[in-house]
């Protein structure tokens with residue numbers, strides 16, 4: 001089954017691969033550019049008809065469907081091959097819409113909403129009956145956020161319905177940060193991808209719940225612990241023993257190639273005869289290094305490049321936000337280099353760096369096969 005990439009100009013035509021009168025036909029995946037209003041209209045139409053559509057958010061691409069329709073949400077699980085016990089995040093058309101699906105019990109939650117929505121923060125609430133069990137995997141709670149991405153907002157506002165949207169990858173794989181990544185993951189399994197270019201943050205939203213006035217972080221993300229601290233005591237609860245949801249399991253977010261995590265890659269020499277790829281945090285000769293040292297470290301960088309079969313730097317200048325935005329793309333790039341091993345370097349643990357290290361840690365926990 002091959003997929004055609006459709007330009008914005010052709011987006012409205014049936015040659016795009018989607019028959020307008022047969023939305024269930026999913027043997028071809030159309031890709032429409034987000035700037036094309038026809039593309040957004042097509043997404044809205046499909047979502048209204050109970051279909052799934054991949055949409056950009058400010059974190060990663062999501063695979064969206066009407067959160068209140070059991071049959072639409074079931075298609076998300078089918079396309080992703082996601083186990084039914086893994087609950088989904090519901091994305092709101094407006095803050096006001098929260099009251100229709102969840103019960104806000106904590107004033108801290110209200111403050112977090114005020115400060116961070118729309119944005120990359122997911123909050124766990126007690127759910128209302130209207131939210132189907134398939135969305136929450138039978139839990140009494142529901143994970144909710146409001147995306148800040150203009151294309152996502154346009155589409156969810158037009159629908160005026162909450163959208164369930166997990167990351168648009170097959171289960172257990174690295175989240176997609178471009179339309180092409182979604183195509184690589186779900187080609188032929190979904191009718192439409194709205195391509196809005198590379199996502200801003202590059203890693204999934206921070207997930208929190210409020211328990212007894214304590215903010216518990218269930219998944220680290222772009223909203224760091226430091227950003228949450230003004231609103232209350234913050235506890236990291238990211239261990240698998242606490243949450244029985246696969247996003248929090250130690251082996252999630254894995255590339256196919258085995259990955260090992262090290263503190264410092266600079267002095268590492270590759271084993272003979274092995275194709276080893278390197279994922280550095282920053283370029284040793286990059287911007288921000290003091291002048292006199294640059295020449296030496298640049299030579300060191302050359303040597304590193306020679307030793308490794310493939311090399312990526314998450315951020316030349318050592319910027320953690322840029323590193324997060326590049327992380328999943330670079331893991332995908334290294335994953336297709338036919339390597340025996342990817343060696344990745346831990347990044348500084350402050351701010352979003354903790355969330356990056358968390359993803360790398362999980363990627364490194366994949367059992368050898």
Ligand code: TXA
Pocket residue numbers: 057059060061062063086087088089122124136139141142143165166167168203204205206207218243245246247248
């Ligand atoms: O940035 C994001 O959050 C992206 C974009 C598309 O919004 N979505 C995303 O969804 O990462 P997903 O399904 O890949 O990850 C959602 C995580 C899962 O690990 C799931 O187990 C957890 O949220 N989750 C969902 N509902 C939950 C609940 N009621 N309690 C605890 N964890 C929950």
Ligand code: MG
Pocket residue numbers: 166167175247
């Ligand atoms: Mg995911």
